[in-house]
Amino acid sequence: MIGLLIVIALILGIINSGVLLLMFPESALPATLFLGASTILFTFSALLFIALTQADVFRLKKRFKQWSGDLEQRMERTSEFVSIIAHQLRSPLTAINWALHSLRNGDFGKLTDDQTKIVTRAQTSAQHLIDLTTNLLQLARMEQNRLSFSFTSVEVTELIEHVIQRANLIAQEREIALAFERPGAPLPDIEADREKLEIVFENLIDNALKYTPKYGKVTVTTLRDRLGVRVNVADTGPGISEAVQKRMFEKFYRGHDVQHIKGIGLGLYITKHIVDNHHGIISFKTAPAEGTTFTVSFPLKQPS
Amino acid sequence: MSDKKTVLIVEDDQFLRDLLAKKLLDEGFEVDTAIDGQEGLERIVNGKPDVVLLDIMLPTLDGFEILKQVRHHADQKVARGKIIMLTNLGQESDIQRGRELGADDYLVKANFTTDEIVQKVRNILST
Numbered sequence: 448m449i450g451l452l453i454v455i456a457l458i459l460g461i462i463n464s465g466v467l468l469l470m471f472p473e474s475a476l477p478a479t480l481f482l483g484a485s486t487i488l489f490t491f492s493a494l495l496f497i498a499l500t501q502a503d504v505f506r507l508k509k510r511f512k513q514w515s516g517d518l519e520q521r522m523e524r525t526s527e528f529v530s531i532i533a534h535q536l537r538s539p540l541t542a543i544n545w546a547l548h549s550l551r552n553g554d555f556g557k558l559t560d561d562q563t564k565i566v567t568r569a570q571t572s573a574q575h576l577i578d579l580t581t582n583l584l585q586l587a588r589m590e591q592n593r594l595s596f597s598f599t600s601v602e603v604t605e606l607i608e609h610v611i612q613r614a615n616l617i618a619q620e621r622e623i624a625l626a627f628e629r630p631g632a633p634l635p636d637i638e639a640d641r642e643k644l645e646i647v648f649e650n651l652i653d654n655a656l657k658y659t660p661k662y663g664k665v666t667v668t669t670l671r672d673r674l675g676v677r678v679n680v681a682d683t684g685p686g687i688s689e690a691v692q693k694r695m696f697e698k699f700y701r702g703h704d705v706q707h708i709k710g711i712g713l714g715l716y717i718t719k720h721i722v723d724n725h726h727g728i729i730s731f732k733t734a735p736a737e738g739t740t741f742t743v744s745f746p747l748k749q750p751s
Numbered sequence: 752m753s754d755k756k757t758v759l760i761v762e763d764d765q766f767l768r769d770l771l772a773k774k775l776l777d778e779g780f781e782v783d784t785a786i787d788g789q790e791g792l793e794r795i796v797n798g799k800p801d802v803v804l805l806d807i808m809l810p811t812l813d814g815f816e817i818l819k820q821v822r823h824h825a826d827q828k829v830a831r832g833k834i835i836m837l838t839n840l841g842q843e844s845d846i847q848r849g850r851e852l853g854a855d856d857y858l859v860k861a862n863f864t865t866d867e868i869v870q871k872v873r874n875i876l877s878t
Binding site for chain 2: 534537538539540541542544545546548549552554577580581584595596597609612613640642643645
């Protein structure tokens with residue numbers, strides 16, 4: 448019986464470490480020493496087993512650390528690369544955008560209707576690429592833990608007007624009515640990071656325009672609420688399926704039913720991150736064939 | 752001597768500089784340009800423009816360094832000139848630093864059209 452225990456303990460040790468053969472017939476041990484020797488051997492085997500297991504765990508740990516270190520480094524390099532590329536793209540894209548804007552404005556002579564149409568389309572494409580670089584830069588900074596927030600007093604209404612002015616171009620091209628319903632009474636300023644907040648409104652309005660069919664309507668409203676200031680972005684799109692709702696705030700996630708619509712699945716992920724960092728709340732209401740309303744609420748002051 | 756306001760554009764991207772210069776000229780401003788930091792600083796000190804549109808990332812001398820030297824300049828007319836920082840990325844650290852160094856305003860180039868930039872220039876001149 449004891450012999451069997453020794454064998455089991457040794458086998459466990461062997462399984463863990465490769466091949467170790469230790470053989471001794473029971474008859475070779477003097478009868479008087481048998482019990483004591485067995486106990487010692489058993490203990491020895493058990494310790495050996497533990498030691499070997501520990502050594503393995505240690506080895507695995509070391510290897511795992513190395514792997515995760517490598518992976519982290521590689522991710523960091525990728526983020527850096529994305530950041531550099533996005534940065535390099537921005538100046539020429541901005542120049543293209545400015546040039547097309549000037550053309551469309553008639554700064555270089557009056558355009559025919561057809562020319563205006565084509566220049567408008569070119570400009571919305573340029574705008575789309577600029578927005579993409581904005582999101583990629585945010586993502587890279589998030590991945591590198593370099594996304595910091597600088598809070599100042601922000602006038603939400605003015606900021607939304609600025610974003611809508613740009614979005615109007617896309618709305619006109621897609622023949623969607625984009626409306627901003629200003630609040631009856633002026634809203635109080637909120638403590639926020641202006642550039643980041645701009646990205647939030649840009650992403651929400653851009654999404655609404657993307658998923659709303661031609662002749663649809665996108666309405667932005669602002670109001671005072673319990674938390675501070677609330678902004679709604681309502682569309683008359685197809686609504687969001689339950690399966691998509693569960694995952695739409697994930698990085699790079701795109702609904703399987705919207706693959707025909709341009710995007711890389713970063714907008715809501717970044718938006719939520721920014722709202723969270725403002726101690727705000729993001730929520731949505733959606734109904735099939737009726738549309739979706741995204742709501743973001745921000746406190747007036749950030750906790751110190 | 753005309754009463755036209757002078758705007759100095761310090762920007763190393765030629766295309767951006769040309770587009771902005773044309774817009775400002777069309778809008779009735781006197782326009783001066785500089786393509787790097789050193790030249791930009793010289794033009795500010797010698798030309799004393801009413802408004803400077805100052806890029807941050809520049810060869811020879813970056814926008815922050817120019818801003819610092821201008822704000823500490825012995826000639827008060829130079830030191831108190833209006834400066835709008837132009838940023839490519841809108842990094843909060845850049846904006847914060849610009850503010851601390853005494854920039855009057857800042858704008859992320861990609862988020863503004865040339866019309867809106869002209870509006871910013873007008874706003875700053877009216878303060």
